[in-house]
Amino acid sequence: MVVVLVVAAGAAWEFPLLEVLGGRSGVVVLRRCVDVEDLLAASSAGRADAAVVALDAPGLDQAAMDLLRRHQVRVVAVSGPGSAEAARTRASRIGVDALTAADDPSAIADLVESADPPFVVPDDEDDDAPTPAEVGRIIAVWGPAGAPGRTTVATAVATELGRRGAHTTLVDADPYGGAVAQHLGVLDEVSGLLSAARLTGDGALEAGFSSVPRALHDRLAVVTGLPRPDRYAEVRTGVVEHLLEVAATRGHVVADTGFSLEDERIGDLTSRPGRNELTLGALAVADEVVVVGSADPVGLSRLARGLVDLRERRAGAPVRVVVNRMRSSLAWSEREIVGMVEGFARLAGVHFLPDDRATADRALLTGASVVESADTELSRALRPLVDALVPSSAPSHRRERGRLRLRR
Secondary structure, eight states, X not given: OEEEEEEOTTOTTHHHHHHHHHTOTTEEEEEEOSSHHHHHHHHTTSOOXXXXXXXXXXTOSHHHHHHHHHTTOEEEEEOOSSOHHHHHHHHHHHTOSXXXXXXXXXXXXXXXXXXXXXXXXXXXXXXXXXXXXXXXXXXXXXXXXXXXXXXXXXXXXXXXXXXXXXXXXXXXXXXXXXXHHHHTTOXXXXXXXXXHHHHHHTTOHHHHGGGSSEEEETTEEEEOOOSSGGGGGGSOTTHHHHHHHHHHTSSEEEEEEOSOOOOOOOOTTOOOOOTTHHHHHHHHHOSEEEEEEESSHHHHHHHXXXXXXXXXXXXXXXXXXXXXXXXXXXXXXXXXXXXXXXTTXXXXXXXXXXXXXXXXXXXXXXXXXXXXXXXXXXXHHHHHHHHHHOGGXXXXXXXXXXXXXXXX
């Protein structure tokens, strides 16, 4: 016997499906839930085996799916009208067990009765639909505790990409007190990250993305961070990943993250996200990770430990290291520091930034990135980093800029 919950969100397929399910001897419809919150409450009783849910039902996200899995409820999502490619992308992102079209109630019922439903996908109504849009790179800027300069590097990389003519979105994903808005002089009246979280919960981020970032100029936009650290709980699991992937369809994305990689364990009876899920989510979808550490003994020690922790999170994928505040008074050469760092991670490259406090202070006071200052030692050192991260943006190749690569 299969006990079923249904959330149709007013869809036309609900009553035909209920008639088909009512004629199946091995199926019992336990409840027609009014929304996803009602579904989660009903599933917590532990009596349901499956749920049929409209894919566009508000609140159907990765956090809701995680909670349903804890109660061993498999989910059959029913796509509505529109792009089949968009439906497949959304279903894959939130992790439903099966996806099917709404035009065949018997096929939906078969998936409900199946103990291991196949991932059925609807066909596109338009066979001549365009291929998925090409997207930019997602670059996550991370670093260990101790303020090594993550935000300074993230704002500089994003600003330099914008100055070179590449559409770029800078996302503040630091759950411990992001400062991107302050660095760039943005009046943070409404948090872009919280706006993205609300749109994601309603399944409307793709359509409403233009309202999320603040445009600094025609090539650079900023998604501002949390107004207070305690509001991280409003950003549910999967929001940051989805935000970065949607932003990448508009161009390159630079994400400023927090310092902690600790995987907090939240109790089974709540869908409250862990604070560090913002950072972990950004690292999970990043095409490249920039690790920032300071050049002093304490900073290098933290950098070494951080690289070991990050290596486990990224499954040994290469990372790019930025050693910040490099100065002659430390009596270490760049070669010596590279030799130390190489022992803790696979490296895509090591870059050194000078201890140019005057440029950094002037940028903070004027609400600008350090690359917007005059031709300084710090701004010159940052340009090779951007060249390495996005080779097509390098000045020597500007005439050859063409199609960006497809994301894997």
